[in-house]
Amino acid sequence: MNYTQRDPLGMYKARGNPPLGPSTRHGPGPELMGADTLIGNSVFNGSDEDIGSIKEIMLDMRSGRIGYAVLSFGGFLSMGTKLFAVPWDALSLDVEKKRFLLDVDKERLKAAPGFDADNWPNMANADWADSIHSYYGVAPQSPDRPV
Missing domain, CATH: 2.30.30.240 (PRC-barrel domain)
Structure with missing residues (x-):
């Protein structure tokens, strides 16, 4: 599971048409992110x-x-x-x-x-x-x- 899937507050919700995904114009990510959404993320x-x-x-x-x-x-x-x-x-x-x-x-x-x-x-x-x-x-x- 990644941070966009573990987002109970909707801060990374894709917006726009077509959906733009996480950006600095729509929500806090990726420069500023919720800690609880990062726990469980994969590391490669x-x-x-x-x-x-x-x-x-x-x-x-x-x-x-x-x-x-x-x-x-x-x-x-x-x-x-x-x-x-x-x-x-x-x-x-x-x-x-x-x-x-x-x-x-x-x-x-x-x-x-x-x-x-x-x-x-x-x-x-x-x-x-x-x-x-x-x-x-x-x-x-x-x-x-x-x-």
């Missing part, structure tokens, strides 16, 4: 491989910025599913295909620092944040860190 890599979906969006309460998207990858029926905190700046939105892109191949993601639902890392820890940003090749958003 540059090789057009499905590498997971967004399970949660983590907000930095000090800065008001999005810090991480928590992706799930692997497992079956949520058993054995590995979670990954990916810096928000490592993702880009593919507006045409209504999905996110992450420039990492499947094998690198499999080897990425991850966790399970019962053992979340301390995402406010600056050392952890530095290691995650470094792994995905993006700089932390601000000197105040952690994200």
Whole structure:
């Protein structure tokens, strides 16, 4: 399911004749989007491989910025599913295909620092944040860190 399908408020409703779809002239997307409509969106890599979906969006309460998207990858029926905190700046939105892109191949993601639902890392820890940003090749958003 993508953000246009998970839109209870109708903010991405196609308008016009013919329908124009999400645009800056009709509603908030794609530059400004509702967080709850993004959870569950697919994430693909540059090789057009499905590498997971967004399970949660983590907000930095000090800065008001999005810090991480928590992706799930692997497992079956949520058993054995590995979670990954990916810096928000490592993702880009593919507006045409209504999905996110992450420039990492499947094998690198499999080897990425991850966790399970019962053992979340301390995402406010600056050392952890530095290691995650470094792994995905993006700089932390601000000197105040952690994200």
